Each structure stands twice: as structure tokens, then as C-alpha cells.
Amino acid sequence: MTAKIVGIGTCVPETVVTNDDLAKFVDTDDGWIRSRTGIRERRISKKEGTCELAAGAARRALAAAGVKPEELDIIILGTSTPDRNFPSDACSVQAAIGAANAVAFDISAACSGFIFALGIAQAFFQSGVYRTALIIGAETVSKVTDWSDRSTCVLFGDGAGAAVLKADERGLVDMTMGSDGTKGDILACTSRTLGNFLTGAGPKLGLMTMDGQAVFRFAVRKVPESIELLLERNGIKKEEIRYYVLHQANERIVEAAAKRLGEPMEKFPMTIDRYGNTSSASIPLLLDDMIGKDMLKTGDRIVISGFGAGMTWGAALLEW
Ligand code: UT7
Numbered sequence: 001m002t003a004k005i006v007g008i009g010t011c012v013p014e015t016v017v018t019n020d021d022l023a024k025f026v027d028t029d030d031g032w033i034r035s036r037t038g039i040r041e042r043r044i045s046k047k048e049g050t051c052e053l054a055a056g057a058a059r060r061a062l063a064a065a066g067v068k069p070e071e072l073d074i075i076i077l078g079t080s081t082p083d084r085n086f087p088s089d090a091c092s093v094q095a096a097i098g099a100a101n102a103v104a105f106d107i108s109a110a111c112s113g114f115i116f117a118l119g120i121a122q123a124f125f126q127s128g129v130y131r132t133a134l135i136i137g138a139e140t141v142s143k144v145t146d147w148s149d150r151s152t153c154v155l156f157g158d159g160a161g162a163a164v165l166k167a168d169e170r171g172l173v174d175m176t177m178g179s180d181g182t183k184g185d186i187l188a189c190t191s192r193t194l195g196n197f198l199t200g201a202g203p204k205l206g207l208m209t210m211d212g213q214a215v216f217r218f219a220v221r222k223v224p225e226s227i228e229l230l231l232e233r234n235g236i237k238k239e240e241i242r243y244y245v246l247h248q249a250n251e252r253i254v255e256a257a258a259k260r261l262g263e264p265m266e267k268f269p270m271t272i273d274r275y276g277n278t279s280s281a282s283i284p285l286l287l288d289d290m291i292g293k294d295m296l297k298t299g300d301r302i303v304i305s306g307f308g309a310g311m312t313w314g315a316a317l318l319e320w
Contacts, residue, residue: 299319
């Protein structure tokens, strides 16, 4: 048995923030952001938390799949920006959607969260422990964004995407996941603290920091490498792949990956122009967009691939 995606749902905050909006308070401009990243606008949360977005995406995914919340065996939510340290956002989603029979927990794999959630669900499916799962990537990155740092604040957006998985004969063909903790400092966010009464250390506001070029170099090497590995190991030629659904971090990263793979850009759909980098939500947001445009047909072979802080990465070969 393997995991098959039977429904996708997404939810983004109402508020659209354009590049011009950002240029009002940080030294940047629309031309730079568009040409260096491909981003035109992103959604930023005014009031919606990670749980609310995640629950919204979950409800839509369940409706698309025709699955009732009580049928879910497991909910795995990938996030780096949970609303609370505990309980997990997955437990909050469980309560919000009424998935009384599911076990629910969060995982921390940054932008690879959706792919890692898929990998964990797959292991449960293969072992026969569970048969119906909800995996979610949900973020409110805006709350850990340093809005005075132009090299990071223009890149990210908030949003959530969810997929309902069912045990089936076909679906997820194979996947690969990896981590390299030695590169942890190139993209990080320390936790918030009110200080330490023993040492007298003051409060600290945990904000995201990033060495953009190091992350860029890592991604353009790792993404094609993991995809090549997956295809080779399954004896699949690139011509047999209909689409490469890559984590939406930067249009130039996607273009560089396409070039290294020797594949045409038509096979690399994108949503980065509208949503920016939504971290763990970017892959389900893109899949949902493709479904809306009727781009995916039964039997299509697609690859999904992500990378993120950790550093972490993963790729999966799916038969739609
Ligand atoms: O999910 C994973 C998350 N992170 C990523 O995927 C990030 C990967 N990295 C990137 O996408 C790119 O490295 C960035 C978009 C972050 C930066 O693009 P770049 O082409 O690597 O630019 P750079 O860092 O080399 O900066 C070039 C110039 C610098 O000015 P000087 O030193 O040449 O005068 C920056 O200060 O661009 C400047 N710059 C900006 N200018 C206007 C940096 N950010 C901005 C900005 N607006 N927002």
C-alpha cells in the first residue's frame, strides 16, 4: 500500500501586500524584488493565525476528497511558525475540524515540512498502521520576519495547504528526504525568551536571519540532485515527468534547477508571483493552483521537491 493524494485544500490570509507596499517602509523597490525573486505580492496575516489557516485548508481538502473528519487516522502538520509552543497546532486543527479519531502532531522541518509530513504518513501506510491521513503545511512567517531587513522581509508570505491521503495501490511511488544540521545557521530563527533570571540576560525577540546566497547555492545543487536520484532509482526518464512542483522560494532557483535538470520551464509551474515564499505551504498551494487550472490528469507522473532550514530537503515521485 502507498499514500495517494485524494484531495487538496488551501487557505491564505485576505490581505494582499504588494512590493510597492513594502517599499513604503523598507529600502527596496518593485523592480528589484520582481527581477531577483519573481514575487509581485504576498498574503500577510492581520488576524489569521497558523491554526486558522491550517483548519481552513484542512476543511477544503476534506471536502475535495469527500472524506469526513472522523475518518482521519492521523494529522501531521508541518510548521515553523506555530501559534503556540504547546499544544501543537495539529491538535488545535483536530479540535477545529472535529477529527475525533485522529492522532495529531506537528513536525518541524521548515519549508520541507509538507514533504516530510508526506514521508511520515507514507511509513504509517506502508506498515499498515493507518489508512487515512491529513497532512498540512501552514505558516504565518510574518510573525518571525524582521520587517527592517530588506533581504528577507520581501521574500515571505503567509498561507496554508493541506492534502488528504488514502492508502491505495498507486500514488506515491518513491521519495527521498535528507538533513544537514551543519548548515543550520544559514537560515534560522531563535526562540523568543523573556530572559534568564540567573544570568540577568534580557528578553530576546526571535527573528528570522538568513544568508541568502548560501541558501541559494544549497538549493540549486540539492533540488536537482535529489530529483535525479529519485528518477534514477525508479528507472524513470525525465520525458516521463509531466511537471516538477518545486518549493516556491525564488523564481531564479526554479529556473536554475530546471537548467541543471535540462528540462523546459513549461514543466515548472509557479505561484511565487502571487504568494511569495510560504515555506511549508508552498507545494500544496501550487498543487491546488494546478488542480484549479485542470493541469493534472489521472496517471500523470509528477515530482514534488522542497528544501528549507535545517538544512532539510526532500523530493517525491507521484503518480496522480
Ligand atoms: O525557503 C528557503 C528560504 N530562502 C531562500 O530561498 C533564499 C535564497 N536566496 C535568494 O533567494 C537570494 O539570495 C535573495 C533574493 C535573498 C537575494 O538575491 P541575490 O541576487 O543573492 O542578491 P544579493 O544578496 O547578492 O544582494 C545584491 C544587492 C545587495 O546590494 P549591494 O551590496 O550589491 O549594494 C543587497 O544589499 O541587492 C541588495 N538587496 C536589495 N536591494 C533592494 C538585497 N535585498 C534587497 C531588496 N531590495 N529587497
